[in-house]
Every structure is written in structure tokens, then in C-alpha cells.
Amino acid sequence: MAQREIILPTLPSFPALGGGxxxxxxxxxxxxxxxxxxxxxxxxxxxxxxxxxxxxxxxxxxxxxxxxxxxxxxxxxxxxxxxxxxxxxxxxxxxxxxxxxxxxxxxxxxxxxxxxxxxxxxxxxxxxxxxxxxxxxxxxxxxxxxxxxxxxxxxxxxxxxxxxxxxNLCVCDVCGRISYNSKVTGRTGCSDHLPASATSSGVRDRREADTVPPPPTKR
Ligand SMILES: [Zn+2]
Known part of the structure; x- marks a missing residue:
């Protein structure tokens, strides 16, 4: 069987999350x-x-x-x-x-x-x-x-x-991706499936902007 790359259990593109x-x-x-x-x-x-x-x-x-x-x-x-x-x-x-x-x-x-x-x-x-x-x-x-x-x-x-x-929670209607950038994607889109009303302007790194939560406020 051909070797295949094992997908790492953590995504290296995730920077440290805020909040501890x-x-x-x-x-x-x-x-x-x-x-x-x-x-x-x-x-x-x-x-x-x-x-x-x-x-x-x-x-x-x-x-x-x-x-x-x-x-x-x-x-x-x-x-x-x-x-x-x-x-x-x-x-x-x-x-x-x-x-x-x-x-x-x-x-x-x-x-x-x-x-x-x-x-x-x-x-x-x-x-x-x-x-x-x-x-x-x-x-x-x-x-x-x-x-x-x-x-x-x-x-x-x-x-x-x-x-x-x-x-901040977003759940993409198309692919199910969970993300936390509702200002860009709305609550039901993701970086790959932006709602029709959204524009891509201001999205520097779509994947990073989509998946990285901003530092939270702990209740
Ligand atoms: Zn999606």
C-alpha cells in the first residue's frame, strides 16, 4: 500500500487560543x-x-x-x-x-x-x-x-x-465547518461558503480568519 501522510491531530496553522x-x-x-x-x-x-x-x-x-x-x-x-x-x-x-x-x-x-x-x-x-x-x-x-x-x-x-x-459561533450550512468569525461569514457560512451578502474584502488569510477565535471574555 502506498504511504500516505498522516493528518496531524492538531492544525499547525492554529495560533495559541486566547483564554488560557x-x-x-x-x-x-x-x-x-x-x-x-x-x-x-x-x-x-x-x-x-x-x-x-x-x-x-x-x-x-x-x-x-x-x-x-x-x-x-x-x-x-x-x-x-x-x-x-x-x-x-x-x-x-x-x-x-x-x-x-x-x-x-x-x-x-x-x-x-x-x-x-x-x-x-x-x-x-x-x-x-x-x-x-x-x-x-x-x-x-x-x-x-x-x-x-x-x-x-x-x-x-x-x-x-x-x-x-x-x-461568534458559525456553523456552515454547506460543509458544516465550525468557525468563529461571524462578522465575515455570518452565522451560517464559512470562508469557503460566504453568504451572498458578504464580501471577501478585509479577509487577509481566509482559513486563519475563519478558524481562529478571538480572545474570549470569560464569564
Ligand atoms: Zn462551508
């Missing part, structure tokens, strides 16, 4: 949404999961991932597990697409005021307040469905920086 080291949770979530539909193979997902395991409070990447409509898929050959619905290795791209789309739909709901997933994450124990740092931590279990694992990253950041998300 805890913005790494948002960065990890954005990286998944940005990259998971770009042809990720199991090793790419393992790399992303492994590099963010500490954010989740895990010792390492999980051996399996689950989407309710696709099933549970082993990330290593020979992993023994039981699940009601076992997915095949070739289902990975579908599992990633379904998980990513669930994240996009949920965050799109937030734009119209539906924040039930935040309560779900809290009551489900997938986010937890860190008393010492007054921050929120993503704490999903390795058995949670993949979209809930990704959403726990967004939930932790939204709970800590609610105003920032309410003021």
Missing part, C-alpha cells in the same frame, strides 16, 4: 470537525484520540469507537469486544461522517437556542467542573458514542466561555 490553556478542548473539537471527513483512516483517528486522551482523562486512545447508526468499530486488528452492532473496518468513513454530522447538527441547534446537549453532557457526566481551576473538563467514557465524545469538548468550552460562543 483550557482552550485546548475547543481546539481538539475543531480539529476533529475540520479533519475527520478528509479521508481519515483508523490510524489518523487513533492519533487524534491518543493525542487528546489526557483532555478526556483517559490513559490512552480507546480500542473501539461507536456510532449508533453504524455500530462499534475496532481501531486495532484483533481487538476483542462485545457490542450489539459490530461495524466493519470499511465502515470507518461512514462512522466518522455520521459522528461529525451529529456534532454539526447539535452545534447548529445551539445557534437557534437549543442548548439541551449541554445539560445532557452535564447530567451524563461527560463534562465536569474543575473546582480548583473553575474550568470545565471533558470527561466522556471510552464507551460513549463518538459524537458525544466530540461534543463533550465543545460543551466544556461553551460552559466556560458561553458569551464567546453566543457572540
Amino acid at each position: 490553556s483550557d482552550r485546548g478542548t475547543l481546539l481538539a473539537g475543531l480539529t476533529f470537525v475540520e479533519c475527520a471527513n478528509s479521508g481519515w483512516m483508523a490510524r489518523d483517528l487513533l492519533l487524534w484520540l491518543g493525542s487528546n486522551a489526557e483532555l478526556f482523562g483517559w490513559p490512552g486512545p480507546p480500542a473501539t469507537v461507536t456510532d449508533p447508526s453504524v455500530g462499534t468499530l475496532a481501531l486495532h486488528p484483533g481487538v476483542r469486544f462485545t457490542a450489539p452492532h459490530v461495524a466493519r473496518a470499511q465502515d470507518l468513513s461512514k462512522l466518522l461522517a455520521m459522528s461529525r454530522w451529529q456534532v454539526v447538527l447539535t452545534l447548529r441547534g445551539l445557534l437557534s437556542g437549543d442548548d439541551r446537549f449541554l445539560k445532557g453532557a452535564i447530567f451524563g457526566g461527560r463534562v465536569r467542573r474543575d473546582a480548583s481551576a473553575s474550568a470545565w473538563l471533558a470527561r466522556p467514557t471510552e464507551a460513549d458514542v463518538l459524537s458525544d465524545i466530540i461534543l463533550s469538548l465543545f460543551a466544556a468550552d461553551i460552559l466556560a466561555y458561553r458569551n464567546f460562543h453566543e457572540d
